[in-house]
Amino acid sequence: MNGSVTCRGLVYIYRLEGYDVVALGGVDLDIAPGESVALLGPSGSGKSTLLSLLAGLIRPAAGRATVGDTDLAKATEAELAKMRATEVGVVLQGAERNLLPYLTAEQNVRFAQRAARNHGVTGLPAPRDVLALVGLLGVRGRLRQRPHELTPGERQRLALAVALAHKPGLLLADEPTSQLDSVARDEVIASLEAVRRAGTTVVVVTHDPEVGAGMGRQVTIRDGRVGGEGSLGEEFAVVGRDGSVHLPPEVLALLPPGTRVRVHPRPDGTVLLAAAQATAPQSADEFEPGDDAPVYARHAAPVPDYSREVA
Secondary structure (H helix, E strand, O other), X not given: OOOOEEEEEEEEEEEEOOEEEEEEEXXXXXXXXXXXXXXXXXXXXXXXXXXXXXXXOOOOOEEEEEEOOEEOOOXXXXXXXXXXXXXXXXXXXXXXXXXXXXXXXXXXXXXXXXXXXXXXXXXXXXXHHHHHHHHHOOOOOOOOOXXXXXXXXXXXXXXXXXXHOOOOOEEEEEOOOOOXXXXXXXXXXXXXXXXXXXXXXXXXXXXXXXXXXHOOEEEEEEOOEEEEEEOOOOOOOOEOOOOOEOOOHHHHOOOOOOOEEEEEEOOOOOOEEOOOOOOOOOOHHHOOOOOXXXXXXXXXXXXXXXXXXXX
């Protein structure tokens, strides 16, 4: 599988207390093989719904979605189950939901491989190679322990290892750093980066700007639609008609905590997040806490030439 994702006019509707609720209202999205993408947005915006749909756990009401060569609307339940066991790795929110509590860490990984073999997959790594994969994710030395004996960060990285045991082309992870301390979070972020470098397409739902900053693209979901995309050096409208400054998630996800953001209104309508250097940065690593991050912002109405600083 090449790990690509294509969505066109994707709609998902569910019933709640007798009413139809539109969770996704026409999503268009393309993800190329090997990309890393963060799905950002407020709670209830449709991020996790989109991830569940890409995993084949729910069906679209309208539109088209393909993962690799699989049409998610037309595939049978058996075909979707095979896709998850052989081509797509899924990490649900909450590490415990991805692990069997009565198996050791090593046995959890072996079990995931067994499911792939049951679907006819051959050429999977030998057990020792699986152990090396888990070691790559930082759980080495804990392989004979059960999930409840691991730290929260170790459990989350074990969940990633289980999702990767069959060498999928696409990894889908829902809030992989939720409820982790900063040290465990950084370890999970490093693991995701290692997965991306190995060639796996990575799609992560997150509220954490540090996780978003580590992904190659940031896609914001608002009210069930793609509300915007961003990376450093791209443009954003952040100043309203009343002169108030609103930094969208696309910008916040690119800046580490403690960065001072200086917004420069420009009547010509340009909006740009750029470093103090002559060239725009290509990753959030170019900013350090306490640095100035100039944001050149579009106004909805003409304004005088002034600058304002946002804490």
